[in-house]
Amino acid sequence: MEQLALIIGLLFATVLAVGLGERLRLPYPVLMLLLAAAVTFIPGFPALHIKPELILPLFLPPLLFATAQRSSWSVFRIRWRTILMFAVALVVVTVAFVASAAWLLIPGIGLAGAIALGAMVAPPDPVAVESVAGRVHMPRRLLTTLQSEGLFNDAAAIVIFQAAAGATVAGTEIGPDVLLRFLLGAAIAVVLGYAAGWLTKAVTRFIHSLVARSAVTLVVPFAVYILAEELHASGVIAVVVTALEIKRRARPQDAAERITRTAFWDVVEMLVTGLAFGLMGLEMHKVIEAEGTAIFGMIGTAVTVCVLVVAVRFGWMYLAMWFGRRREGSLPPTRWKDVLILSWCGMRGLATLALALSLPATLATGEEFRARHEIIVIACAVLLATLVLPGLTLPWLMKVLKAHTTGQEEREAALVLASRAQDAAVAALQDADVVQDLPEEKLDLVRVRMKRLRADLMGAIPVGVKRKQRDEDRELVIAVQTIALAAARQEVLEARNEPDTDPEVADRVLRQLDLRTMMMPD
Structure with missing residues (x-):
């Protein structure tokens, strides 16, 4: 004992x-x-x-x-x-x-x-x-x-x-x-x-x-x-x-x-x-x-x-x-x-x-x-x-x-990776059946969700995006987020294994995506 x-x-x-x-x-x-x-x-x-x-x-x-x-x-x-x-x-x-x-x-x-x-x-x-x-x-x-x-x-x-x-x-x-x-x-x-x-x-x-x-x-x-x-x-x-x-x-x-x-x-x-x-x-x-x-x-x-x-x-x-x-x-x-x-x-x-x-x-x-x-x-x-x-x-x-790092280089690397993740999400949505033939007002909702995805990756909510939109068109929102987040996560995971990517930076961006995924309504 x-x-x-x-x-x-x-x-x-x-x-x-x-x-x-x-x-x-x-x-x-x-x-x-x-x-x-x-x-x-x-x-x-x-x-x-x-x-x-x-x-x-x-x-x-x-x-x-x-x-x-x-x-x-x-x-x-x-x-x-x-x-x-x-x-x-x-x-x-x-x-x-x-x-x-x-x-x-x-x-x-x-x-x-x-x-x-x-x-x-x-x-x-x-x-x-x-x-x-x-x-x-x-x-x-x-x-x-x-x-x-x-x-x-x-x-x-x-x-x-x-x-x-x-x-x-x-x-x-x-x-x-x-x-x-x-x-x-x-x-x-x-x-x-x-x-x-x-x-x-x-x-x-x-x-x-x-x-x-x-x-x-x-x-x-x-x-x-x-x-x-x-x-x-x-x-x-x-x-x-x-x-x-x-x-x-x-x-x-x-x-x-x-x-x-x-x-x-x-x-x-x-x-x-x-x-x-x-x-x-x-x-x-x-x-x-x-x-x-x-x-x-x-x-x-x-x-x-x-x-x-x-x-x-x-x-x-x-x-x-x-x-x-x-x-x-x-x-x-x-x-x-x-x-x-x-x-x-x-x-x-x-x-x-x-x-x-x-x-x-x-x-x-x-x-x-x-x-x-x-x-x-x-x-x-x-x-x-x-x-x-x-x-x-x-x-x-x-x-x-004077060898301390300011973190600017890592922030820039995270921004590049976040942009890649967003581009992958947009590309996946363009090919998805769920957004084909949507009216213009529905496409505006999709664009708002993509802006919010980028904001989540960088740790902020963009000005002009209203939280009340979170409950609009529930099924469409969930479908869009599911496709976009899956494509973004796949892109970051592939980037993590590339020679020019810092694994820890990739892990931080991936964590933001994972947290956003877990916050999605069932």
Whole structure:
């Protein structure tokens, strides 16, 4: 009962942290981490015991799924170079630099143990990045770059970590088969994700309850992740592909389901994120307390690794900018501001903590894992340095660099998409039997309804449209709205999968259409 009470307390604290974060303009995940770490100093405060091997399966699937739902396949087709450069190559380079430093600075750690440490601290966490960077009005082009990187880099880091930890335990060396394992695991995960996306949409078509349909999308990420791991594939990639495929298969007639599911996932994401960061605070304090005064002897190495992690990311972003300037239509970073922001947003989080806690305690021979305590302390130091400091100072950095977005670009994109939706609705009505041979006064009513559709898309009612017209010619109005809204939703869904469309802008326009559909009289 004590464990359950502590979890409920963390969930309630999440709600309070969200409110406090809004008032202080600070990211609530960082507040949760600091709060959880602080309360553990209270004498008699209960400890929460979760097996390390359960942390990633419990928290990564829903949070990855929630983040991936805001993207689309077209984004990844455009940004495949970004994914390779940041989610794979940067992880490998970071592992190499950190492992080299650890091998030189930590006596007896061994090469495989040093590589395991590098894999722990290499991947920026998608949950941390989305929760912190998404709340400071960051330009969409930068936030999308961070999201694309964060959704896949855990896969590369986890494969490297498992190979390094396994080699240390067995007393062997890491072989070149790591790359083959990663590629094979990624391929299996993609196939599994496609199949899961298709199966999910097939199942939901047989379920009439909107609540049950939303619940299916909560169960699926866990099932896909666990199945992928059992097949020795990447659970991370499998969950991301599943989410993207489910969004691709969205249908125009699923308006009520989209509204229900969006609200459902907003609540799930907030509570799971808060709980995850709260657990980080509890676990980090537990690790630090267990080490006692020995920690002071590890500070120098920990600071060195923290500086190295930030420096490697900055250097990589600078190289990406330098090479990008030589190509037309290059993606971020394209200027110094981009380099600074993307470097400062390399926030470590859930994956770093989970991998640190899952480090084996003993070797196959029964000996202790060499330098295990120091590895865990350094990983926690990197987590704190790259999450808390950037999380609290990112708003200041954005202000100094004058990099805040005004939202004008997104508003213009939404206007273009709304116009496309209206054009599609008009075209559908022109071909519809319901408006053929209508008298002029009835056609005027149809035109008024089309003006109102455009106004709903842009969030306003146009001047001159009287609300009393809502009850005139009820059957004609319902027929016109049904045809127009269906065509408009179909157009927005198709636009969402196009390379030039921002998925989040499309989702906002689609939400207006869905709400308008649900407001229609029966």
